[in-house]
Amino acid sequence: MVRRGTRPAAGRRRTARTDVAGSSRRLVIGRLLLVIALVLAGGRLLQVQGFEAQRLSAEAAKQRTTVSSIPAERGSFTDRSGNVLAFSSEARQLYATPKRLTTEQNKEHAKDPSKPDAVQYKREIARYIHQVAGDRIPEQDALKALFTDTTYVKIGPLVDPAVARKVTEKYSQIGEEYRATREYPAGPIGANVLGGARWSEDLGKVSGRLGLESSLDKVLAGTDGKKVSDTAMGSDLVIPGTERQVAPAVPGSDVELTLDSDLQFMVQNKLTDYARKAGARSASAVVLDAHTGEVYSLANDKSFDPNSDSWGPEGLGNPAVTNPYEPGSVNKVITAAGAIENGIVKPDSVLQVPGSIKVADRTVGDAWEHGTVPLTFTGILGKSSNVGTLMVAQQLGPDRFNDMVRRFGLGQPTGIGLPGESGGVVPPRKDWSGTTFANLPIGQGLSMTVLQMAGMYQAIANDGVRVPPRVISAEIRPDGTRVPQPRPQGVRVVSPQTAHTVKDMLRAVVQDAPHQEGTGKDAALAGYQISGKTGTAQQINPVCKCYSQSTYWITFAGMVPADNPRFVVGLMLDAPESGTKEAHSAAPLFHDIAAYLAQRYQIPLSPGPAPVQTLQVR
Amino acid sequence: MTAPARANKAAARTGTAGKTANSGAATGTREDTAKKKTATKTRGSRTAAAERAYTRREERRDRAETPERRPRTQRSAAEQRQSRPLRLNAVRPKARQLQAKVVTSRVPMVVGVMALLGGGLVATLSLSIATVGNSYRLQESGKQVTALNEQRETLVREVSNMDSTPALQRKAAELGMVPPPGPPAHLLVHPDGRVDVIGQPQEAVAPKPPAPPAPPATSPAVPPQQVRPPEPHPVPQRQAATIPAVEGR
Numbered sequence: 091m092v093r094r095g096t097r098p099a100a101g102r103r104r105t106a107r108t109d110v111a112g113s114s115r116r117l118v119i120g121r122l123l124l125v126i127a128l129v130l131a132g133g134r135l136l137q138v139q140g141f142e143a144q145r146l147s148a149e150a151a152k153q154r155t156t157v158s159s160i161p162a163e164r165g166s167f168t169d170r171s172g173n174v175l176a177f178s179s180e181a182r183q184l185y186a187t188p189k190r191l192t193t194e195q196n197k198e199h200a201k202d203p204s205k206p207d208a209v210q211y212k213r214e215i216a217r218y219i220h221q222v223a224g225d226r227i228p229e230q231d232a233l234k235a236l237f238t239d240t241t242y243v244k245i246g247p248l249v250d251p252a253v254a255r256k257v258t259e260k261y262s263q264i265g266e267e268y269r270a271t272r273e274y275p276a277g278p279i280g281a282n283v284l285g286g287a288r289w290s291e292d293l294g295k296v297s298g299r300l301g302l303e304s305s306l307d308k309v310l311a312g313t314d315g316k317k318v319s320d321t322a323m324g325s326d327l328v329i330p331g332t333e334r335q336v337a338p339a340v341p342g343s344d345v346e347l348t349l350d351s352d353l354q355f356m357v358q359n360k361l362t363d364y365a366r367k368a369g370a371r372s373a374s375a376v377v378l379d380a381h382t383g384e385v386y387s388l389a390n391d392k393s394f395d396p397n398s399d400s401w402g403p404e405g406l407g408n409p410a411v412t413n414p415y416e417p418g419s420v421n422k423v424i425t426a427a428g429a430i431e432n433g434i435v436k437p438d439s440v441l442q443v444p445g446s447i448k449v450a451d452r453t454v455g456d457a458w459e460h461g462t463v464p465l466t467f468t469g470i471l472g473k474s475s476n477v478g479t480l481m482v483a484q485q486l487g488p489d490r491f492n493d494m495v496r497r498f499g500l501g502q503p504t505g506i507g508l509p510g511e512s513g514g515v516v517p518p519r520k521d522w523s524g525t526t527f528a529n530l531p532i533g534q535g536l537s538m539t540v541l542q543m544a545g546m547y548q549a550i551a552n553d554g555v556r557v558p559p560r561v562i563s564a565e566i567r568p569d570g571t572r573v574p575q576p577r578p579q580g581v582r583v584v585s586p587q588t589a590h591t592v593k594d595m596l597r598a599v600v601q602d603a604p605h606q607e608g609t610g611k612d613a614a615l616a617g618y619q620i621s622g623k624t625g626t627a628q629q630i631n632p633v634c635k636c637y638s639q640s641t642y643w644i645t646f647a648g649m650v651p652a653d654n655p656r657f658v659v660g661l662m663l664d665a666p667e668s669g670t671k672e673a674h675s676a677a678p679l680f681h682d683i684a685a686y687l688a689q690r691y692q693i694p695l696s697p698g699p700a701p702v703q704t705l706q707v708r
Numbered sequence: 709m710t711a712p713a714r715a716n717k718a719a720a721r722t723g724t725a726g727k728t729a730n731s732g733a734a735t736g737t738r739e740d741t742a743k744k745k746t747a748t749k750t751r752g753s754r755t756a757a758a759e760r761a762y763t764r765r766e767e768r769r770d771r772a773e774t775p776e777r778r779p780r781t782q783r784s785a786a787e788q789r790q791s792r793p794l795r796l797n798a799v800r801p802k803a804r805q806l807q808a809k810v811v812t813s814r815v816p817m818v819v820g821v822m823a824l825l826g827g828g829l830v831a832t833l834s835l836s837i838a839t840v841g842n843s844y845r846l847q848e849s850g851k852q853v854t855a856l857n858e859q860r861e862t863l864v865r866e867v868s869n870m871d872s873t874p875a876l877q878r879k880a881a882e883l884g885m886v887p888p889p890g891p892p893a894h895l896l897v898h899p900d901g902r903v904d905v906i907g908q909p910q911e912a913v914a915p916k917p918p919a920p921p922a923p924p925a926t927s928p929a930v931p932p933q934q935v936r937p938p939e940p941h942p943v944p945q946r947q948a949a950t951i952p953a954v955e956g957r
Contacts, residue, residue: 177868252855276873279872616907616908
């Protein structure tokens, strides 16, 4: 196009120009060269901008851009009143590169002797770090770190971002690394439920290691955002104004628990104290809402402080939900509920209870020596007669008993939402031998967790409907919406009438009338009617593979107040040393917890003391 | 194209004749007459458009004083063409020339474009200065936000730590508060005013003050401003849990 366009004009003027510029050949060659250069440049342009554009721009971006993540804030845990049990915050780890610092500073000093040499400079830095960080980083620690002969060293523990900034702004040779931290204001309180989370170097964020922190990690963690910035080649110096957010960080959800941190504190302290006095190997306690099944407190005698650098070795687990045990006489409530529900006996039905009973090939006696005594059915529970219970259980029959066991939720996990929950062991009906049915009604030969045990009594307290316990109340999304956890379906265990009857009968356990004493009179609380049941179960002796005569599980389950239940409390002491008062029964501990509950929740007094029930006909 | 071109000559002649005949008459009248002529002549060899073009050329010739100005006036709008002779007729010929020059020159447009460019430049500059200034302010504000956020976090942390049950228990113990040994008693007021005491009230007993005042338990983890001066009479009634160490984070 270009050539064709110019040719005729050039042709016409050739004569005129030839005089000035010389030969026409020169002109043609010049033009040709220019055209070739233009075509080459055009071709290169096409290649760079067209064919290789994508590859080149990608390469450029790779050299220039740095993708970094914006850390998402981990959700917090709160108790039922909104008290924070665990939360996240930011901190910084100061670090130095001592070897490089020494070489560079000595070089500087050689160039300009007015500048301090490496030793002086390090001392100066250490002094400043201590001055800014205070007691958190003693000068000695900073000095020790700076004078280490290594390429990289961390200086002291984590510090606040503001402190780190002050140090790094003044001394560019000191670096800071981002760290997220997890704090537990209440320390070991509720740690068995919450578990623990700590910084993970691999993931570059706080990750859950134990308990709910671990099982709810996905909910709590949130999603990290992404940030792209242009950096000068070969360094991490960000070119100002090039930082752009590709995806914002989405903070994790907060989790609201049903726990009451004050109650948890009290229960944990009392339980620890009691277990220590009783010389128990371990102890667990649970407090449930009588109607909703919400867990107000779930405690073990051993806990750990998730704030500390080293956890454990004791108290890291949550035996209250993971370790089943044989409940002993607490299990008699199943026989009682079944017998009342099926009209086999009435509370005041009198049974002639002998000193022992033979079921299949096993002879079972009572905890106290007696001949044949006339006990009411209430008395059988109140005095915790094995013989009487087995007599009634025989009338109830193994099938109906087995059915009741399942309806009370034994042999299956409650689904509380805590990791590692055990459902206990109940032998399948088809595997029952004659002796099985001699054991189960009195709480031997099957196992349950303290949570399941409390769950049985919750069914009695809640008019016969068992509501599986829950510990997570709601999830609070980052946008503030509160998503309550679905309430589990209640399971009808017995009729309301049966539940009332059994509940009233269980008041006899804490009865303290002359000649009509229950086994758990220490659980009684002035002004309130209390229903409950004591339990003692023999542990297996690993030597003889038989029931031990010296190690027991001491249990107690009860409700407060019996006339209008608000709370159900389950207690278990594992292998207390015999001889102490505390090792004999957990009833006093129940009393303490019930007293605190009544006071804390301002439970109205019962209309009057519980009527004295006849346990043994005289 | 050749036919109307040839016809042009005749038309030009006729046009000139028509023009001279109507010399001194008002434009409107001239147009009318021209149109009439066009109407009569078109029947011969000219198209209507060509006729109008010739008429316009005649008009222009009338108005234009200098021959070199003609091509420019050709580009002017029709309205200007119509009104100019009337205005120019009122002023002296020299002034008339100058005015015509001013009106028809490119200067206004050039000045206008320059002003626009200049204005644009100034606006761009001022905007960019404002942007840079704002970016500095933004940076400053960002720093302030970060600092305030950090301060907020520190305060929230302090509140959470001091608000926790173990910390409250410890503080209460420090203040000398002692839990009662047993559950509280209740006063039951009957409708007749009679008052029953339910339960046995038990007095809380203050513990004996320890002989040497225990040194305050200061965790190295607690920032210096949180370290309280030692209580005059520390009452370690209970071994309460200490405030969680910050280093355990």
